[in-house]
Amino acid sequence: MKILITGSNGLVGNAIHKLLTNSDHEHINSSWSLGGIASHVIDITDNESIEKVVDEFRPDAIINSAAMANVDNCEVERDKCWKVNVDGVKNLVNTCDNYGIHLVHISTDYIFDGKKVGGIYTEDDEPSPQGFYAESKLAGEKVILSSSVSSSILRTILVYGMHQRHNIVTFVKEKLEKGEKVNLVSDQVRMPTYVDDLARACISAAEKKAKGIFNISGDKHMSYLDIGNTIAEYFSLDKSLINHVKTSDLNQAAKRPLKTGFDLSKSISTLDYSATPFIDSLEFIFL
Ligand SMILES: NC(=O)c1ccc[n+]([C@@H]2O[C@H](COP(=O)([O-])OP(=O)(O)OC[C@H]3O[C@@H](n4cnc5c(N)ncnc54)[C@H](OP(=O)(O)O)[C@@H]3O)[C@@H](O)[C@H]2O)c1
Incomplete structure (x- = not known):
């Protein structure tokens, strides 16, 4: 297949690129400006820049990992x-639509309010976005679902992995290694997602041209505090540097859902998805 990645310099785009490099598929990387691993310029807000690259490369699928993903900046x-x-x-x-391409798009658990008892959402649960980022991501899903384009929407949760920009795992590990204190909340609970698992799912969705919404996450609920404690234990770092705080102690611009997690059965059966256990992923990330 020929696969075009948008937003390839980001956490998810980068991981997709790495996996595709070791596959039989042909792919190209794009971002809104050249640099990083992007060999082509696509600013997704600029139609001409999309059509120019698509017309030249003629992909079978586009994996859209471009987004404004900073929740507080979006607010x-x-x-x-x-x-x-x-x-x-x-x-x-x-x-x-114009070129008959399958679209794989990434969305978020933030479209839910996090109030569901048990905190496990299926693809069919009713969204209730709490902040502007969440509203924009839900509106993006609706644009796709109301079109006749062949598409997969992969919703995911708190993605982590190795990347030049920090995510929860690399941030906490570096802080503790430097002997610095870190504030982590115990009342926000997620099913953190190893970025390579999500990247594999994006590629699988493209290969199968799987239509519809798919949940992609880890398989275990963990608070941010649990994540920090697990990292400290695994790498024998000083747990006492972790300050236990509550969401109400943080002055965050955007409201966040308190507890989210996903029922993964549809992705397991349709995309052959499997979630890497959190501890195992720590070994892979810092090999
Ligand atoms: N990370 C998470 O925890 C998480 C959780 C749930 C859902 N998601 C979703 O997963 C997807 C990927 O997120 P990510 O974590 O990889 O975010 P990211 O690291 O911020 O990557 C997004 C990339 O898109 C690029 N971009 C921004 N505006 C663009 C534009 N107009 N045209 C082309 N590229 C543009 C960014 O460029 P710059 O590098 O120059 O900024 C960045 O490289 C997003 O849809 C996000 O909503 C992420």
């Missing part, structure tokens, strides 16, 4: 957030 810079997360998706949908 403040609303126009920019909407332009990328909604209008950008509209542009990709139009191009996929």
Whole structure:
């Protein structure tokens, strides 16, 4: 297959690139400007830049990992957030429609309010976004679902892995290694997702042209505090540097769902998905 990645310099795009490099598929990496691993310029808010690359490369699938993904920035810079997360998706949908391309798009657990008893959401649960990022991501999903484009929407949760920009795992490990204190909440619970698992699922969705919404996450609920404690234990770092805080202690611009997790049965049966246990992923990330 020929696969085009948008947002390839990000955490998820980078992981997809690495897996595709060791596959039989041909792929190209793009971002809104050259640099990093991006060999082509696609700003998803600029239709012309999409069509130019698509017309030349003629992909079978586009994996869209481009987004404005900083939740608090989205709360403040609303126009920019909407332009990328909604209008950008509209542009990709139009191009996929024009060229008969399968679209794989990444969405988020934040479309839920986190109040469901047990905290395990299925693909069919009713969304209830709490902040502007969440609203924009849900609107992006709706743009795709209301089109006739062949598409897979992969919803995911708190993604971590090796990348030049910090995520929860690399951030906590580095802080503790430097002997610095770190504040972690115990009342926000997620099923953290190893980025390579998500990347594999994106590729599988492209290969199968799997239609619909799919849940992709780890298989275990963990609070941010649990994540920090597990990292400290695994790498024999000083746990006493971890400050246990509550969400209400943090002055975050965007409201977050308190507890989210996913029922993975549809992805396991349709995409052959399997979630790497958190402890095992720590070994792979820091090999
Ligand atoms: N990370 C998580 O915990 C998480 C959780 C749930 C869902 N998701 C979703 O997963 C997807 C990937 O997120 P990520 O964590 O990989 O985010 P990321 O690291 O911020 O990557 C997003 C990439 O998109 C690029 N980008 C921004 N605007 C663009 C535009 N107009 N055109 C082309 N590229 C553009 C960014 O460029 P710059 O590098 O220059 O900023 C960045 O490289 C997003 O849809 C996000 O909503 C992520």
